[in-house]
Amino acid sequence: MIHTPLLQIHNLTTIYPSSRGPVRAVNSVSLTLEEGRVLGLVGESGCGKSTVLLSILGLIRPPGRVAEGEILFRGVDLRQMSQGEIRAIRGKEISMIFQDPLSTLNPVFKVGEQIREALRLHGMMNSGRLPWPFDRQTGRRERERVLQVMAEVGIPSPDDRYAAYPHQFSGGMQQRALIAIALSCNPALLLADEPTTALDVTIQAQILDLMRRINREHGTAIILVTHDLGVAAEFCDSIAVMYAGRIVEKGSVDQVVENPQHPYTRGLLASRPRITIPKEPIAPIPGSVPDLADLPAGCPFSPRCPLAQGVCREGPVPLFEVTPGHTSRCLAHNDFRRDYDWAWTDRIEPGHITDIRTLIE
Amino acid sequence: MDHITAPAGSIAERLDEWRLGLGLWWRSMKEIAGHLREHPLALAGAIVLVIYVVLAVLSPYITPYNINRGNLRERLIPPAWEEGGTWDHPLGTDPQGRDLLARILHGGRVSLTVGVLSVGISALIGTVLGALCGFFRGWLDNLVSRVADLLLAFPYLIFAIGMMAFLGPGFGNLIMALTFKSWVEFFRLVRGEMLAQKTQEYVEAARVSGEGKLAIIAREILPNIYNSIFVLATLRMGYLIIMEASLSFLGLGLPANIPAWGSMVSAGRDYLLTAWWVSTLPGIAILILVLAINLFGEGLRDILDPRLKVET
């Protein structure tokens, strides 16, 4: 039997129209996620990392649209599915949690009921004998499952908290409740869009710990979208760094963090203040994140890149395989400037950029 | 760059500031005009409004007739396109033999003046009170807000009728009756905006820059609310013009020697079957003006301030 990964994305392109022409929020992104693994999508605001998640679930709001690509979930293309089919998968097989829990939870319903609603929607606990309102047993089993999930995500005294409203929860508890909703149907894949950005460090640590436990105990695969390389490095098995709608570097955590290849990844690592003794200087990336409606030709990072040369601004940059499983989208891997002075980044992080390797795209 | 060399506080410097302000104003006007193209109805409203204003200003030069003195031999002549009409009186004459076109044009003057004045005064009172109450809160806010609530509890027309009956007809009295309640809308808008804006960090930044409280209200916060006030003023104007017409219709508005559309409609009531134009034409004039103002105002709201929803 041929092995099919849990999720495979090929050449995903998502376009939003704007007054200045179509904007490619996601530009030919390809990803593979195996069962039970954790992938980090890292990038700054507007790089398209959240749009990837929304595209997977078919939640791109018109006039935006997924223009191209395949999203294979267990080998089946989600883009070919009908609305009904995809709705059956959404929330049951693939769940999502968002950055701002308070705006995701409905303020007028009890938290417990909202978790229960997720179960009911997918008929998870139906005995099948009677339709929902008349089926006492189903109701009881649903409630039991809700309490079980609430306890699992670490909401203390679920019995009392079942009837509480979202505003009575703290930010960390709200995020736990959201995770409970996402987990209630035991999904195979959890999409987490900056789940800890709005939270304090100590609460962030709690939530990450919870998500790690879920990953280990239930084998739930996770895609974590974050701007924080530290969170991604601690939490994920592999990392994909995005810039201006494209994946610029991809590999296992060790590959990307210990041996960063793309100048942008190196820049991100170098611009992050780190707690070391003695203090190390930080090297900012000059300029600011580009406007997607007005991208330069060629490599979108070229205006900020200390290595950029004329050829970088000419055409699309291919993806190079640096070591097996570690790819980077930078012409510097080509031998045309093997002798380039890497001082800018080497002052910050050890490791050398690898010269010409397999061209895989 | 000689304006830079102007000594501090001199007239040249003042002029400079004015020029800057004017440039700003001109730029925002141009911007609005640009946006109007995307709102065809609002653009139509604006054009109609401009035509009304031009006609009102130029009315003495358009028709030669006296608005108050008629020629009884020429009474109830129908409009030119009807049988028996004549181009001497394009819109016909009224029971006293006065030229209807002249009276309608002059009525436009009256309506626009009343509208602009009453809205202007209401906006001024409402903005000043709203800004002070919203910024400082305290007893003044409590007092004014309760007065505003009280005024809102009366139906507007009945309130105005009562007031006009008490004061008697007259231009000043009419403006007073219209303004007496209309400022409340502006007050509530400005006060609410003030409460929202004053917690913004730019206000705190102005405080640490050494700005005084009144300067913060006038120079920092109010410029952010002007758009909303302008939109509300436009929308309120249509309403106040109708109020004025209603009062005039009831004979409680302006003195009889001033031709107002409302009183013209009222005067033609008895002739509706024999001479429909006497009432109908001023009525249409009101309808088109108010419609134009409202269309323009709503377009303006979409352009300037999509958040603002006014219940009229």
Added chain:
Amino acid sequence: MSEPQPNGVPLIEVRGIQKHFPIPRSPLAKLLSRRGDSIVHAVNGVDLSIWPGETVGLVGESGSGKTTLGRVMANLYPPTAGEVFFHGEPVVNDMATVKMDRSGQPVAPKQVPYYRLTQVIFQNPYSSLNPRKTVREILSTPLTHRGIRSSREREEMVRMLLESVGLNERHAGSYPHQFSGGQRQRISIARALAMHPRFIVADEPVSSLDVSVQAQVINLLERLQKEFSLTYLIIAHDLSVIYYISSRVAVMYLGKIVETGPTLDLFTSPLHPYTKALLAAIPRVRKERRTERILLRGDIPSPLNPPGGCPFHTRCQVKVGRICEQQMPPNFQVGKQQVACWLYGDPH
């Protein structure tokens, strides 16, 4: 970075600062429940001294009161109790007494409005700049209040300010919405500099910026500190930023400062159990730098109803005993650090 020694007269000092915000209840609710307004105890008795040339980092989670303390120190909020001192003299009626020049030489005491000495850089570069004003107008306001009346001089200063924060003259006529987040924060910094202050409170100056832009602003703040001999209070929740930029750190929890000390000492040997948990929670990029997590149970209690005794006792895993619940620990000196925890107290 040079580490100024905290000695001599502090530039700014706060003693016993409390700031409470009443949450007004409607008269009817008051009548029915027979209770008064509930009160948020945002800052609950804080002493903090900041010496000239220092950069003090104020760390804490949301609800710790760090922003409120910063605003009290910038004179944006009047404190409910306690006093603010400048050069050792209390600030009365928004006037401070200046006794030394920027290099620390004594000068004849002079009364100066407090806002001339203390400026604020706000967290949100979008709401802290008036959308209706050009950059020139934004920068001119503090210049005017600093006493620069001639518009030629002001124009010249605007140019210099823009250059010193990495923008240029061309930007003076633009409106805030024409700039990116990082550029706006530069404008915000230029506005603070326009007053030529001695002390700047920066409230989360980089937290709303993109990671790659944060470093630019951090480096700018550092450079300006040397250029204009400034003293900073940097409020942030991001410990790496605090570590990088501060010479001294104060950790705040639920309205109280629980630990202060020189940055290196505090980060290498944290004393307070809360500081320990906080430092262990920082996500680290490099594996070898990761320490064992100390997962705190539960959340920060509500400042509406702070627990008695040590504010941290509800989540503390190393409580000494009943005393933690009953009595607020005083500040104990341990090495160069000061810590408010009974663990370090004399058993008597």
